[in-house]
Amino acid sequence: MATPPQTESHRSERFAAYIAARRFDPPRPLLMRAAALAEPKDHALDAGAGALNATKYLLSAGFAHVTALDSAPASQKEAEELPADRATFVLSRFEDFRYPAGAYDLVNAEFALPFIRRESFAAVFAALLGSVKPGGVFTGQLFGLNDSWNTAESGMNFHGRNDVERLLHGFEIVELEEEDHPGKTKLGEPKHWHIFHILARRTG
Numbered sequence: 001m002a003t004p005p006q007t008e009s010h011r012s013e014r015f016a017a018y019i020a021a022r023r024f025d026p027p028r029p030l031l032m033r034a035a036a037l038a039e040p041k042d043h044a045l046d047a048g049a050g051a052l053n054a055t056k057y058l059l060s061a062g063f064a065h066v067t068a069l070d071s072a073p074a075s076q077k078e079a080e081e082l083p084a085d086r087a088t089f090v091l092s093r094f095e096d097f098r099y100p101a102g103a104y105d106l107v108n109a110e111f112a113l114p115f116i117r118r119e120s121f122a123a124v125f126a127a128l129l130g131s132v133k134p135g136g137v138f139t140g141q142l143f144g145l146n147d148s149w150n151t152a153e154s155g156m157n158f159h160g161r162n163d164v165e166r167l168l169h170g171f172e173i174v175e176l177e178e179e180d181h182p183g184k185t186k187l188g189e190p191k192h193w194h195i196f197h198i199l200a201r202r203t204g
């Protein structure tokens with residue numbers, strides 16, 4: 001079976017299916033290491049929260065408040081289960097969210113930022129990183145140039161390793177793991193994955 005193309009036309013249906021498939025998955029180890037590193041644990045942002053696995057984990061890991069941000073109505077529906085006094089759901093595109101400067105002890109963005117259109121990415125990513133408190137933590141994934149979704153039609157953004165390091169200017173890179181191999185998507189489709197797994201701490 002050929003790898004299905006990533007295009008913007010069916011993306012909202014794909015996100016709804018992904019959110020349903022992810023519902024009962026455990027937290028990823030990178031997120032757990034990032035949460036352990038963040039101190040204090042006053043406020044975290046879960047950007048591209050999806051099925052809210054990370055939001056729920058961060059609440060259980062001791063964050064006083066978590067803001068979950070996603071543009072998918074399916075994610076908003078999941079958020080009805082969250083404790084209203086400790087979690088806020090914002091239905092917004094990354095591109096439209098007003099990132100409060102230096103506000104979060106942890107910003108998590110798991111497998112979500114590659115979906116920002118490439119022409120908007122630099123400004124949106126800079127604003128997202130600017131919302132991390134000095135000394136706070138950023139974690140998440142960016143996709144590499146060899147990823148099979150790296151086509152003109154995808155409307156997504158992809159990066160080389162040097163580019164990722166440059167984008168993290170003002171952050172100490174704690175972990176930068178690279179995966180580059182054939183695999184499958186969560187929905188069972190064949191895909192070449194090229195992923196940068198990032199854990200970084202804001203220095204300035």
Ligand SMILES: C[S@@+](CC[C@H](N)C(=O)[O-])C[C@H]1O[C@@H](n2cnc3c(N)ncnc32)[C@H](O)[C@@H]1O
Nearest residue numbers: 015022048049050070071072093094110112115
């Ligand atoms: C592949 S899913 C990952 C969800 C979750 N972080 C996880 O790891 O299970 C990508 C998520 O990002 C959200 N997303 C994609 N593009 C977005 C955008 N431009 N603004 C806000 N959310 C977006 C989707 O709705 C979806 O929930």
